Amino acid sequence: MTPRDYPLDPYWMPFTANRAFKAGPRLFVGAKDMHYVTEDGRKVLDGTSGLWCVNAGHCRPKIVEAIQKQAAAMDYSPAFQMGHPGAFRVAERVAKLAPGDLNRVFYTNSGSEAVDTALKIALAYHRARGDGQRNVLVGRERGYHGAGFGGISVGGMPANRRAFGSLLPRVDHLAHTHNLEHNAFSRGQPAWGAHLADELESRIIPLHDASNIAAVIVEPMAGSAGVLIPPKGYLERLRAICDKHGLLLIFDEVITGFGRLGTCFAADAVGVVPDMITIAKGLTNGTVPMGAVIARQGLYDAIVNSAPPGTIELFHGYTYSGHPLATAAAEASLDLFEEEQLFRRAQELAPYFQEAVHSLREMPYVVDIRNMGMVAAIELEPRPGKPGERAFKTFLKCYENGALIRTTGDIIALSPPFIISKQQIDELMGTLGNALREVGRE
Ligand SMILES: Cc1ncc(COP(=O)(O)O)c(C=O)c1O
Numbered sequence: 001m002t003p004r005d006y007p008l009d010p011y012w013m014p015f016t017a018n019r020a021f022k023a024g025p026r027l028f029v030g031a032k033d034m035h036y037v038t039e040d041g042r043k044v045l046d047g048t049s050g051l052w053c054v055n056a057g058h059c060r061p062k063i064v065e066a067i068q069k070q071a072a073a074m075d076y077s078p079a080f081q082m083g084h085p086g087a088f089r090v091a092e093r094v095a096k097l098a099p100g101d102l103n104r105v106f107y108t109n110s111g112s113e114a115v116d117t118a119l120k121i122a123l124a125y126h127r128a129r130g131d132g133q134r135n136v137l138v139g140r141e142r143g144y145h146g147a148g149f150g151g152i153s154v155g156g157m158p159a160n161r162r163a164f165g166s167l168l169p170r171v172d173h174l175a176h177t178h179n180l181e182h183n184a185f186s187r188g189q190p191a192w193g194a195h196l197a198d199e200l201e202s203r204i205i206p207l208h209d210a211s212n213i214a215a216v217i218v219e220p221m222a223g224s225a226g227v228l229i230p231p232k233g234y235l236e237r238l239r240a241i242c243d244k245h246g247l248l249l250i251f252d253e254v255i256t257g258f259g260r261l262g263t264c265f266a267a268d269a270v271g272v273v274p275d276m277i278t279i280a281k282g283l284t285n286g287t288v289p290m291g292a293v294i295a296r297q298g299l300y301d302a303i304v305n306s307a308p309p310g311t312i313e314l315f316h317g318y319t320y321s322g323h324p325l326a327t328a329a330a331e332a333s334l335d336l337f338e339e340e341q342l343f344r345r346a347q348e349l350a351p352y353f354q355e356a357v358h359s360l361r362e363m364p365y366v367v368d369i370r371n372m373g374m375v376a377a378i379e380l381e382p383r384p385g386k387p388g389e390r391a392f393k394t395f396l397k398c399y400e401n402g403a404l405i406r407t408t409g410d411i412i413a414l415s416p417p418f419i420i421s422k423q424q425i426d427e428l429m430g431t432l433g434n435a436l437r438e439v440g441r442e
Contacts (some may be wrong), residue, residue: 003217004039004080006024007289008021008022009022009430010105010343011348014147021349023133024165025166026038026399027039028044028098029049029295029326031046031054031059032059032419033057033058033059033060033417033419034046034056034057034058034416034417034419034421034424035058036058036404042121042347042402043348043402044399044402045401045402045403045404045424045427045431046058046403046404046416046417047398047403047404047405047406047414047415047416047428047432048404048406048413048414048415048416049308049415049416050244050286050415051281051286051406052223052254052255052260052281052282052415053257053280053281053282053284053285053286054324054337055259055260055281055282055285055286055342055346055417055418056185056285056333056337056340056342056417056418056419057336057417057418057419058417060285060332060336062332062335062336063284063285063287063329063332063336064287064335065270065324065332066328066329066331066332067287067288067328067332069323070086070324070325070327070328074324075324075325076323076324077324077424079317079318079319079320079321079322079323079396080317083322084322084324084327085199086322086324086327086328086331087107087215087322087324087327089105089284089327089331090105090327090330090334091104091105091332093150093334094279094283094292094294094330094334095294097320097334098264098265098267098277098294099265099268099273099319100272100273100295101296102276102277102294102295102296103294103296103297104294104296104297104299104300105292105293105295105342106121106292106293106295106314106316106317106321107290107291107292107293107295107318107322107326108280108290108291108318109289109290109291109318109320109321109323109326110146110280110289110291110322110405111145111146111252111254111280111281111291112145112146112147112148112253112276112291113146113278113318114146114254114278114279114280114291114292114293115145115146115148115150115151115154115217115252115254115278116146116148116149116151117278117293118252118276118278118293118295118317119137119150119154119215119217119250120150120210120251120314121276121293121295121303121314121316122137122214122248122250122276123135123214123402124216124291124303124316125248125302125303126214128302128303128306129302129306131160131211131246133211133212134211134212134213134214134246135170136171136172136208136212136213136214136357137150137153137154137156137168137170137171137172137213137214137215137217138154138171138172138173138174138200138204138213138215138216138217138247139153139155139171139172139173139174139216139217139218140156140173140174140176140217140218140219140222140223141154141156141173141174141175141176142156142171142174142176142178142225142226142228142395143155143156143157143176143217143218143219143222143225143252144157144160144219144222144223144224144225145217145219145252145278146254147160147220149167149168150168151354152173153165153167154167154168154171154173154175154217156176156429157224157225160262160426165382170212172204172207172208174196174197174199174200174204174218175196175199176222176225176228177193177196177228177229177230177231178226178228178389179352179367181191182380183229183231183368183370183400184368184370185358185369185370186229186366186370187354187371188354188371188372189229189231189232189270189372190229190231190232190370191231191232192235193231193234194231194232194234194236194394194401195237196231196234197234197235197237197238197241197395198237200216200238200241200242201244201245202242202411204240205245210247211246211357211397212373213245213247214247214248215247215249215250215275216238216247216248216249216250217250217251217252218235218250218251218252218406219251219252219253219254219255219256220235220251220252220253220266220267220269220272221255221256221261221317221372222255222374223255223256223265223375223413223415224255224408225227225408226379226409226411226413227370227371227375227376227377227411227413228373229370229371230266231268235270235272236270236271236272238272239272239273239274239390240254242275248275248276248299249274249275249276250274250275250276250277251265251266251267251272251274251276251277251278252277252278253265253266253267253277253279253290254278254279254280254281255281255306255375255415256269256281256439257277257279257280257281257282257373258279258281258282258283258337258343259282259337259343259373259418260282260335260345260346260373260374260375261334261341261372261374261375262338262343262344262346262371262373262374263343263347263373264343265277269373275295275296275299276293276294276295276296276299277293277294278291278292278293278294279290279291279292279293279294282333283330283333284326284329284333285329285333285336287329287333288323288325288326288328289320289326289420290323290326290327290329290330290331295382297314298441311326323418326416327381329371340419342418342419343370343418345418345419346373346374346418349420349422349425350373350374352374352422353371353374353416353425353426354371354376356425356426356428356429357369357371357376357378357414357429358371359429359433360378360429360432360433360436363378363433363434363436363437363440364437364439364440364441365381365390365436365440366378366379366380366436367378367379367380367381369426374415374416374418375413375414376413376414376415376416377411377412377413377414378411378412378414378432378436379410379411379412379434380394380410380411380412381410382409382410387409387410388407388409388410390410390439391407391408391410391411391412392407393439393442394407394412394435394436394439395407395412397434397435397438398431398432398435398438401431401434401435402431403427403428403431403432405428405432412432415427415433415437416428
C-alpha cells in the first residue's frame with residue numbers, strides 16, 4: 001500500500017467512532033457492481049448496498065454516463081422560480097410509481113431533509129385548512145428519520161437525541177414493535193404485534209386530543225434501528241386510526257423505497273396508502289444526493305390553493321432541490337430498475353436470501369434472525385457490560401475477510417444490491433458465519 005499523502009484528522013466523520021477509525025482506518029477507493037475496492041486493493045463484497053442505497057449495484061455505466069453528460073450540458077439550474085426539464089420528468093415518473101393519488105413530488109437532497117419537509121407539509125396542510133392547532137407530531141420508539149431537528153424529534157433512537165437539548169416541542173412516540181419473546185426467528189412479517197398500533201387510539205389520541213395531532217410518521221420497516229419488521233396488520237391499523245381521527249400518515253421509505261422489499265415501495269408490499277412518502281437513497285442508486293417527499297394531491301391542492309394567486313405557496317425548499325445532476329442520475333436509475341426488472345428480481349431472490357440468512361441460526365450468541373424482502377438482521381446477545389462490541393467485532397472480521405455488513409448495537413443488518421447472485425449470497429453468509437464463530441470464541 002502506498003503511504004497516504006493526506007492527514008486523517010481534519011475530517012470529522014459522521015456517526016463514526018472517529019478516534020478508533022483514525023487509529024485503524026478503512027478506506028474504499030473504488031467500486032464496481034457487487035464490490036468495493038479498498039485502498040490496499042482488496043475486493044469487498046457489498047452486503048449493505050453502501051448505506052442501503054446502491055440498489056442496482058455500483059458504478060452502473062448507464063447512470064455514470066447520464067451524470068457525466070448532464071455535468072457537461074448544464075451543471076446547475078436555480079431551484080426557486082426557475083425549472084429544468086429533468087426535474088419535471090423525474091417527478092412525473094416518481095408520481096407514476098407511487099401508490100394511490102400520491103402524485104406531487106417535492107425535492108430535497110437527503111432523507112433527513114425529506115423528513116423535515118414532510119413534517120412541515122403536514123403542519124402547513126392543516127393550517128391551510130383552518131386547522132392550525134393540529135401541530136402534535138407522532139413518531140415511534142426506535143424510529144430513525146435522519147439527523148435534522150425534525151427527524152431526531154420524531155425519531156426514537158436515544159443516542160441520536162441525547163446531546164441536543166429539547167428538540168421540537170409537541171412530539172409523542174408510539175411503542176416500537178420489536179419483541180423477541182413473541183417474534184424471534186420470524187420469516188417475513190411476524191404474526192404477533194398488530195395490536196401495538198392500537199396505542200395510537202388508546203393512549204396518544206386521548207392524551208393530546210385528536211384535534212391537536214397533525215401526523216404520524218413511521219418507517220414501514222424500521223431499518224437503521226436494527227431492521228424491525230412490521231407485524232402483519234400493524235400498518236393497516238395505523239392507517240385506519242389515522243383516517244378515523246383526521247391524522248396524516250407519513251411513511252418514511254428512505255430505505256424501503258425503490259425495491260428493497262420486492263415492490264417499489266413498502267406501501268405496495270403491505271397494501272397501505274399513506275398520505276406522504278419520504279424517499280432518498282435508491283432514487284439515484286446512491287450516486288448523487290437526492291431525496292423527495294411524495295404527497296397526495298389533496299395535500300398539494302389544500303396548500304397551493306389557499307395562497308393568493310401569484311404568490312409563493314410554501315416557503316420551503318433548498319438551493320439544490322431537483323439538482324440537474326441528481327435528476328439525471330434519478331432518470332437513469334429508474335430506467336435501469338425498469339430495464340433489469342430489479343424490483344421483481346429482489347422479490348424473486350428474497351426466499352433464497354431468507355433461507356440463507358436463517359441458516360446462521362446456530363451460530364454463537366444469535367438470539368434472533370428476521371427478514372423481509374432483501375433486508376435481514378441477525379441479533380446477537382450483547383457481551384455483558386459491552387453492548388455493541390460483539391457485533392462490531394463481527395463487522396471488522398467480515399471487512400478483513402472481504403464482506404461489508406452493517407451493525408447497530410448488537411444487530412447486524414444485511415441489505416445487498418438486488419444484482420447479487422445466489423453464489424454471492426452464499427459467500428456473504430459464509431464470511432459472516434465464520435466471523436460469528438470466531439468472535440463467539442473470544
Ligand atoms: C428511514 C430513514 N429516514 C431518513 C434517513 C436519513 O437520510 P439521510 O442520511 O439521507 O439524511 C435515513 C437514513 O438512513 C433513513 O433510514
